[in-house]
Amino acid sequence: MVQFLQALSAALPADRITLDPDIIAAHSRDQAAWAPQGRALALVRPRNAEQVRQTVTLCAEHRVPVVPRGAGTGLSGGANAVDGCVLLALDGMDHILEIDTHEQLAVVQPGVINDRLRAAAAEHGLWYPPDPASSPWSTIGGNAATNAGGVCCVKYGVTRDYVLGLQIVTAAGDLVRVGRRTRKGVAGYDLAGLFVGSEGTLGVITEITVRLLRLPDSPPKTIVGAFSSLVQAGQAVAAVAASGITPSALELIDRYCLRAVDDWKNMGLADLGDVLLLGRLDTGDEQQAQTLQTCFEQAGAVFSTRSTDAHEAEALFSARRLAYPALERLGPVLTEDVCVPRGQVPEMLARIERHARTHDVHIANIAHAGDGNLHPLIVVPTGDDQARTRAQLAFEAILDDAIALGGTVTGEHGVGLLKKRGLHAELGDNVLALHRAIKTALDPAGILNPGKII
Known part of the structure; x- marks a missing residue:
């Protein structure tokens, strides 16, 4: 490794390479507290695509693994x-290179923070819809690597729906472009779509071209429903799906999460109900608002109301975004992001409750309920190894139930390390063989984020 480090030092400016073990350790994992981590050889912080290319080229020559990372907000250990790897931290490549108002697109480096792009687009009357809960901190490159979703994805889709093109450094160290800038294009395979969601296992993203939408014209309407059980809230979700309405957001959050947020931020929300559904409409259609509220009431809502106060409505959605970091303050959190057909949401929530009882663990619940993407959060007391073992059993059982109900083990967080067993169960040997063939073709030496996904 001495020869490799000498070559790396000769290729890159000295301030781009860090060998300090404490700094390297601080960059060696994401937010998945239960995922294992190895010991990296070096941390590289490139400022441009050429420095990424030089780093990957040297890693390929010396058979050194490369693990790309953005802000480290991932929840699967990806x-x-x-x-012995080089950690390739791309958060310093954080320039918005272009916003084209005529073509409604933006070109950004991978380290651009999601909310920063959204704010920059809004200055031009445009909007970048994908909005994971980590949007104030997560990067567009990391969002693309995991195909992140978020609150708005029930109506507006996930990251892959907005990525038009990518600049990629391949495992061989070539700098290539895939995708397009046009609204349509079917020339060749959809390689941009392939790289989105590949979690750094097929190439390193150094630039992203995304499409933008016009900002909605109507102020949003927020409808809140409070329920006495998760299953009733799930029945309301199924009713909304059956009604034909597509809200711009339909989020679930339980009292345990609200109380954790209150204890942290003192927002005064914990006594609103045992389970809340937060519906948002951006069409200005009064009939849709009434239908959404009726769905809540007929499913057994203890109360439902329409928020006329924009500040109050935003506080509720802010609480939803803050739920995960608030729970982290209570102890290690094992995070799920299973996704099931919307009609199966009540059954999946019931099974989650049963697993909490069976394995004697506490499972808090938040969800992008409108598209069936559930986030049961298994909270374990610090230092309780027996509870940790029970939590892992509950985690795997929830993955199996999602598959059994026609769903998937991950809706937006990615496979990383935590869901590899579940992915194998979901896909089966023949489809996994296709994945491995693609990996082998694009990364024959296996240096790009090895051990992740498959």
Whole structure:
């Protein structure tokens, strides 16, 4: 490794390479507290695509693994170090290179923070819809690597729906472009779509071209429903799906999460109900608002109301975004992001409750309920190894139930390390063989984020 480090030092400016073990350790994992991590050899912080290319080229020559990372907000261990790797931290490549108002697109480096792009687009009357809960901190490159979703995805889709083109450094160290800038284009395979969601296992993203939408014309309407059980809230979700309405957001959050947020931020929300559904409409259609509220009431809402106060409505959605970091303050959190057909949401929520009882663990619940993407959060007391073992059993059982109900083990967080067993159960041997063939073709030496996904 001495020869490799000498070559790396000769290729890059000295301030781009860090060998300090404490700094390297601080960049060696994401937010998945239970995912294992290895010991990295070095941390590289490139400022441009050429420095990424030089780094990957040297890693390929010396058979050194490369683990790309953005802000480290992932929840599956996808950015965790492996032994002897170079950590490639792309958060310093954070320039918005272009916003084209005529073509309604933006070109950004991978380290641009999601909310910063959204704010910059809004200055031109445009909007970038994908909005994971980590949007104030997560990067567009990381969002693309995991195909992140968010609150708005029930109506507006996930990251892959907005990525038009990518600049990629391949495993061989070539700098290539895939995709397009046009609204349509079917020339060749959809390689941009392939790289989105590949979690850094097929190439390193160094630039992203995304399409933008016009900002909605109507102020949003927020409808809140409070329920005495998760299953009733799930029945309301199924009713909304059956009604034909597509809200711009339909989020679930339980009292345990609200109380954790209150204890942290003192927002005064914990006594609103045992389970809340937060519906948002951006069409200005009064009939849709009435239908949404009726769905809540007929499913057994203890109360439902329409928020006329924009500040109050935003506070509720802010609480939803803050739920995960608030729970982290209570102890290690094992996070799910299973996704099931919307009609199966009540059954899936019931099964989650049963697993909490069976395995004697506490499972808090938040969800992008409108598209069936559930986030049961298994909270374990610090230092309780027996509870940790029970939590892992509950985690795997929830993955199996999602598959059994026609769903998937991950709706937006990615496979990383935590869901590899579940992915194998979901896909089966023949489809996994296709994945491995693609990996082998694009990364024959296996240096790009090895051990992740498959």
